[in-house]
Amino acid sequence: MQNCDELKNKFQALGINIQDKNSLQKLEYVKILPILCELYEQDKLTLDTIYLDLNINKDRFLRDFAVFKGFEFQALKEYNPYFLSKLSLKQMKECQCLVFQEDENFIYLAFAKIPSNELLDKLQASFKHKFIKIFLANPSKIENFIEKYSLECEINDLIAELKIELTHSDKKDKSAVAKLFELICLQAIKLRASDIHFEPSSEEALIRFRIDGLLGVFLRVELEIYHALILYIKLLAHLNIAETRKAQDGSFVMEFEGLEYDFRLSSLPLLYAESLVLRILKRKQKFLSLENLEFEAKSLQLFCQSIQLPFGMILVTGPTGSGKSTTLYAAMSEIQNENKKIISVEDPVEYRLSLVQQILLNPKAGLDFNNALRAILRQDPDVIMIGEMRDEQSLDIAVKSALTGHLVFSTLHTNDAVSAISRMLDMKAKPYLLASALTLIIAQRLVRKLCKHCKEKVSIEFEGVKEEFFEARGCEYCRQSGFVGREVVAEFLFIDTNLAEMIRENKSKNELLAYARKQGFKTMFELGLAKVRLGVTSLQELLRVLR
Incomplete structure (x- = not known):
């Protein structure tokens, strides 16, 4: 709850404890509306607090606030640069208002705040042949419209200037x-x-x-x-x-x-x-720590233990753009120190890490993956990071490196963790070597996170049961997308003694998966569904990514 002692005192006078969630859920909106309007007008209460803490829809409150103060509310659904051009950018920014419509007699103005009479007289002077009609609107939406219009004007000016430059060589x-x-x-x-x-x-x-x-x-x-x-x-x-x-x-x-x-x-x-x-x-990217990657607590603990091992192979799998590099860089950042020699082979080098010897491949000069990997082993590394295992030769070198006292990180393009084992066997990896080398396989995807300012709770029938989930709505904060940022959904397949023996015996994918599930293995969909239930993402977004 936003720090607003006046709000707390006024609510307590009505017998409402704003620290008590049950009390908040039973709020009588009509009863508290005058208090909210008074504090909002005085800038002692924000729209974010009204929505996030009191669970009151912003547009509903603004509509009621406008009526309470004797104005009409305008939702500003459509952006129209023609009407915006009726005022100068300087006027829009100074007055925090914009034109959204006009007719034969009136110019319709939307304001972020209640305008003073002096300001209205000043604006009326800009429209000598028509009367201005006043509306209130969402301040963030007005700000976004003005910002968008300002950007369009700047781009149009530059394009016009560029056209002149193309015909004149000044x-x-x-x-x-x-x-x-x-x-x-x-x-x-x-x-x-x-x-x-x-x-x-x-x-x-x-x-x-x-x-x-x-x-x-x-x-x-x-x-x-x-x-x-x-x-x-x-x-x-x-x-x-x-x-x-x-x-x-x-x-x-x-x-x-x-x-x-x-x-x-x-x-x-x-x-x-x-x-x-x-x-x-x-550049100088601050990588997320492993703790901030939102992995499941038990999997994160075992992952942190795995990257501290002196040897073995840790794979991160998934399609392009699924955050594999972020996970690997976070892992290397966790273990980098002056007592370890870490060498990475990348094409290209995406981010620079201190205390990591990063090799940028140059196939034209003869420095390809396989040549680089052979040279690395003569550099006495403790940890090797291979950007991607692309062929049988690079896989063979990686497996043998893991078996000869090196901790190896790499990536592979497979849909899930168990499929990575089948893929490596298809790439001619020997089952008995793979079984001894593998430590951990992570399969992951990135799902978009619901915007906390506008997500809505809905009742959805899922697998024959009605459940309450959140879904995207769209607002000025998320630019009407309903999502802001992304979060990883990852499954962790830890290779224990029994699973290693099953790989050595070349067991099928279904047999490997059945054993892993008995040991508590959770699929990406199951872990993603948990994030859906927590309101991190929507069911539609999870199905889009994992379809």
């Missing part, structure tokens, strides 16, 4: 294309995007951001602007700008708001032009 300190690209990157970082996709078609080009694993359109540009952007980005990455028929890879570093970011670039020739994808990686 040199400036910083070109419009550089400013436009930096603006795109800054917005991607603010929105927590992991990738920026530049995709051409016959008539226009899309710039899309991948946020929490899903792609969404950020901007549409003309092909003339797109080609200028692509040329500039390729120059930044030191690629051959004359080569447009072959795929190329590159990288560059940029700084935003005092932080450095690595951008990994991949270009691909398409029918109309080149497509580019930029992966965004923050």
Whole structure:
């Protein structure tokens, strides 16, 4: 509960203890509405407290607050830049209001707060031929609309400037294309995007951001602007700008708001032009500790014990983008110290770790996975991290390394933990060697987390039983997606003596799974369902990821 002594005192006068959940659930909304309105108007109570602590829908309260103060409420469902342009950006930001509609006689204004008469007179002077009509709206939604409109204006100004530059060769300190690209990157970082996709078609080009694993359109540009952007980005990455028929890879570093970011670039020739994808990686990334990865408590304890072993092989499996690297980096961060030599083989090196000797592969120079692995073993390492086991040879070296006194971390692309054993056997791993080398297999996925500001409890029939789950609704905080951030769902298959013997005897996947379940093994779906019941994610999101 937000620290508001006045709220506590006023509620206690009504016989309501706001520290008591049962008391909160029995609140008579009509009875407490005047108190909430008074404190909200005085900025002593926030909308977040009203929703998160008192479980009162924000729009419902704002609608009632508006009526209580003699105004109408506006939900502001549609963003319309035409109406927003009726006021200058400076006016919108200063007055925290915007135009959302107009007719023959009126201009309709939505305010974040109750406006003063002086402010209304000032705004009326801006519309000499029409009267202004006042509404109240959600302050966060007004702020988001103004921010979105401001960004659109800035982008349009830069595109117009760039068009002039393309026809005139006047040199400036910083070109419009550089400013436009930096603006795109800054917005991607603010929105927590992991990738920026530049995709051409016959008539226009899309710039899309991948946020929490899903792609969404950020901007549409003309092909003339797109080609200028692509040329500039390729120059930044030191690629051959004359080569447009072959795929190329590159990288560059940029700084935003005092932080450095690595951008990994991949270009691909398409029918109309080149497509580019930029992966965004923050330098000096603070990795989540294993305790903060939200693993099941018992599995986490055994995992921490496993990474302290002097030898063995620990695998993390899952599709691309399932957080495998994050788990491995968190594990290495946990065990790195001056008494251990840790060497990693990666392509590419995603993040830099202190006290870890990181090898960036260069196949053109003859430094591929297998050559690097052989060289590593002559460097007397304690721990080896292999970015990915790609073929029989790299798997064979990894298994033998685990058997000769090294702790080996690696990744594999399989759907679940038990399938990883079958995959390695298919890759010609000898069952008796694999049984002795394997310590732990983790299979994981990332699910989007429900926005705590707008998630709603619903009754859903699941497997013949009605249960109460939470589902996504969408609000200004999550940009109407219903989700903010992601969380890992992971199953842990620990290789004990009996399971190792079953691998040695080449038992089937079903037999391995049946034994593991008897020992308490839980599948990703079961663990994900527990997170659904806790309100971390939705059932629909879990089924989307694990379908």
